[in-house]
Amino acid sequence: MGNLFSRLDCLKYLRMLSLSGYKNVKELVNDLSNLKHLRYLDISFTSIKELSNSICLLINLQTLKLVNCCHLTELPSDLHKLINLRHLDLRGTSIQKMPEHMGKLEHLRTLTCFVVGKNRGSDMKEFGKLSYLRGTISILILDSVIDPIDAKEANMKEKKYLEELVLEWCKSNEDSQHERCILESFQPNKNLKKLTINFYNGTRFPNWFEAPYLPCLVSLQLSGSNYCFCLPPLGQLPCLKQLQIYKFVEIELIGPEFYGDSSSGAPFRCLECLTFSHMKQWEEWNTCYEGESFPCLQELQIWNCRKLRKSLPQFLPSLKILNIGNCENLEAPLPNAFPLDQLMLSNCKISLHDVPNSLTSMSMSAIRINESCLNHILLNNPSLGQLYLSSCDELVSPSISGIGFSTSKLTSMFFDKLSNLKSLPDDMHIIFPYLHSLTLWDCPELESLPQEGLPPSLVELTIIRCPKLFASRLRWGLHKLFSLRHITFSVELESEESFPEEALLPPNVTSLTMKNxxxxxxxxxxxxxxLKFLESLCVWDCPLLCLQGLLEKGLPKSLLRLEIWGNCPLLKEQFQEEKGQGWPELSHIPHVCIH
Structure with a gap:
């Protein structure tokens, strides 16, 4: 790279220069004045810490990209001299303030972020002169804007080509009225499609959050408010499709004010994705206009709203994905959603009596579900393809009762932390004829696999921390599973110190992993x-394991990959590159990874 810089005198007609991704680039040469014709300069993903003012002599420069120059904290003070600059990309930098006279960059079209320097709210006047900005911009550290008049100077309403806007404060301000006045002054243009507000601490939102002022808004994210107790009337935004609300710690009730005036039409008539997360004080969702609101909602997520008690919208005719987690006080029936495709419930008290019969994926964690309920869900969801159950302590010996019942769609089953599970359904080979993947993880009481064996369609089998089950491994009948290709075990031995036993594994296995x-x-x-087709052998956290005996006999000739991870001190010493005693024995293996 140094050779390149030394030859810049020979490149005086250069139009484009990209150093993107060269981490060893920590600085540019001090004198770039010879590159008068340079139009495009990309030094993204480098280790640049400082840009000298000589870069501002590139009077024909139109594009300057500094993406992910995370060590860069300041721009050159003469940046305003780049009078032809059209695109300035600062994403992922650590810029603390903008240089003065930014308003002179009158041709600027792209400016990804504008950082307001400490006690420099007047910078907004310079920003206001950038009339042709388009695309996306983030205005950061709005705490520095003290006077609402300065905020008005930003002239946001007239920046009609901006489509995405991020407004972000960086610290808590107890003067909530002041913050509301500042936000009021940042009313954007009516063409805005995406808006993000971070760490706003006004008690209410300004009036421009209503439909007449944001007629084209498609996506809205509101995040991190310590004082706001009332959400704006978002229900009447005519084009809103995505809404995310995070960490509004003072919201206790979501009611009619959220929906807006229903006389203007069905609330949230275009909304497709709705997310609430980390709402510490939220207790109640007053689901107004039942049957009218959310006609197009396809995805509803509610996470870490631990005080939420009631309720959920009950008529969601378009809902496909419902994901509720860590809402342990939420007692409510499932919404009436016939096309529901994915159901994910974790640590809540949602009733499972009326689970729709359209599921293709179901995940239950820390949910009260017993054998009868599980049986009912499986019988009534013939299209179910994935089943995940975790920390469901009421499950002991699930069985599926139904004459001639089988589900041809279930391909993946994952049981995790089922502390009381003792057995699996007896007729798994009949009930789940196309099961592709089975994972059993942390099921300490599970004693055996089904007497008639696992489904012959099985391709992947994982058994981790199931000591009683592992003790019965010679009765598993894995040698009959000719489709089984990938096996992962935690080998829990009592007296034996060697694994696997002769003929334990099926002959067509291509991947074997041993963990813990x-x-x-x-x-x-x-x-x-x-195992004539074994291609991959992976070992994780096996502190006593040594492969000396296996090396003496010879590693399988079919092996293409050997991986050693974590706490395996003997193996890492044995296979130390160029030095380890066993290193020469790995010469026929194309991929050896030791981490």
């Missing part, structure tokens, strides 16, 4: 001898 095997000392050569 605290007592495992060696891998049994005879247990791998029949």
């Amino acid at each position: 095997c605290s007592n495992l000392k060696s891998i049994n050569y005879k247990g791998l001898l029949h």
Whole structure:
């Protein structure tokens, strides 16, 4: 790179220069004045810490990209001399303030962020002169704007080409009325499509959050308010499709004010995705205009709203995805949503009596669900393809009762932290004829696999921290599963120190992973001898494991990848690159990864 800079005198007609991604670039040469014809300069993803004023001599420069120059804290003071600059991309930088006279960059079209310097609210007047900005801009550190008159100087309403706007404060301000006045002055143009407000601490939102002022708004994100107790009337925004509300800690009730005046039409008539998260004091959702609101809502997510008690909208005719987690006081029936496709519930008291029969994916964690309820859901959801159950302590011995019942769509089953689970359904090979993946993780009481065996369609099997089940491994009948290709175990041995036993694994296995095997000392050569297609062997956290015996017999010739991860001190010493005793034995393996 130094050679390039030394030859810049020979490149005086250069139009474009990109150093993007060169992490070893920490500074540019002090004198770039010879590159008079340069139009495009990209130094994104470099380690640049400072830009000298000589860059401002590139009077024909039109594009300057500084994306992810995270060490860069300041722009050159003469930046305003780049009178032909049209595009300035500052995403991912650490710029603390903008240089003075930014308003002289009158041709500027793209400015990804504008940082208001400390006690420099007057910078907004310079920003106001940038009349042709378009696309996306973030205005940051609005705490520095003390006078609302300065905020008005930004002239946001007249920037008619801007489509996306981020307004962000950086610290809590107890003068909520002042912050509201500042936000009032930043009323954007009516063509705005996406708006994000971060860390606003007014008690209310200004009037321009109503439909007449944001007729084209498609996406709105409101995040991090310590004092706001009332949400704006967003229900009448005619084009709003995505709404995300995070960390509004003083909101206790969401009621009619959220929906707006229904005489103007159905509230939230275009909304497709709605998310509430980390609303610490939220207790009640007054679902007004039931049957009229949210006619197009496809995705509803509510997370970490621990005081929320009631209720949910009950008629959501377009809902496809419902995701509720860590709302442990929420007791409500499921919405009436016939096209519901994905249901994810975690740590809440949602009633499961009326689960729709259209599910393709279901995830339940820390939910009260017993064998009867699970049986009912499986019988009534013939299209269910994925089932995830975690921390459901009432499940002991699930069975599926239904004459001739089988589900041809279920391909993935994941059981995690089922502390009381003792057995799996007896007729799994019949009930789930196309099961592709089965994971059993942290099921300490699970004693055995079904007597008739697992479905012959199984391709992936993972068994982690199931000690009683692992003890019965010789009765699993895995050798009959000719479709099984990928196996992951935590090898929990009591007396034996070698694994796997001869003929335990099916012959067509291509990938074998062993995790958290605290007592495992060696891998049994005879247990791998029949695995003619084994391509990948992966070992995680096996502190006593040594492969000396296996090396003496020879690693499988089919092996293409060997991975060693975590706490495996003996293996890492044995296979230390160029130095380890076993390193030469790995020469036929194309990919060896030791982490």
